[in-house]
Amino acid sequence: MDVITQTENFSWVAELIDFAAAHQIYELQHLEKNPLQVVMNLQTLDLSYKELSCLPDALSRLTELKHLDLSHNRFEVFPPQVFTLESLTSLDISWNHIIEIPNSLPRRLTINRAWNRSKSNK
Template identity: 45%
Template structure:
């Protein structure tokens, strides 16, 4: 197969000199014009080459758990076809400007970073449907999140939220909000509080949505564990088992699932 015909690329640099330097090997991106999926998770990268922005057909980019990654080059703004971006378990203090310019983005995981706030223009991500923000240091969500009309799933557990836009739950397409482990106090109606905090009644719907997310990510290992546990013990124990399972990284070096 010629390099230009490659559509999926998964790199593990753990034992290479590149891992020691924390860099991704320079790639002649013009030869990867058809690349649609790139996974460089768990590689201890501290930077991403700007040349990656030349891969304009890229649809899925996995950068999970590179630990020292704090920013993305502006050139990644050129990834207009990117739909799926995983930045979990890094050291981002804010959402990179280049991410806000990824106009086709539908799935974003930036959990387990060091976010203290979201940009006021977060609603530029008009196509975003799934948004994982859990285990950061967020104290509030900007009012602009209300304008994210395609958002279906929002997870902000384990942050430091003290306020939340009261109209956030009025979005009819927003199927699931998870706010556990936050000191949030809402000056809103009791009905809204019920919608936000009565998560037990929504666990079944959440797990259905989450399973679809797992399928999209190709995480069949976790799906199989969930299915077996569900058959044995019912939905409640399956939920607990799935949560325990997703906390552990893949021991084979591949990306694990994010717990929330």
């Protein structure tokens, strides 16, 4: 685990707090109380049915995230933040409008990509 210094910029926590408040995301609503503890331990995040079309870059700071549900949103482009989530093993991007899903996704990642516009839906 990295040592966190007092001089480190934590503006990304504020970004996640704002994102959570705007989209009523329960898992991130406790960030104001103890942001680093929540971020360091969060393993599952359900962002389904939030009418999202993009993700905040701060999402890549969720280093323990294993399961991410982005289903039933408005994504047209595969969210690049997924590539930075090294612990992620399960991703649901079904029921979006994604045209192209990258072939270079990590092998450890199980993806539900059904009902997208992509020709590679499986």
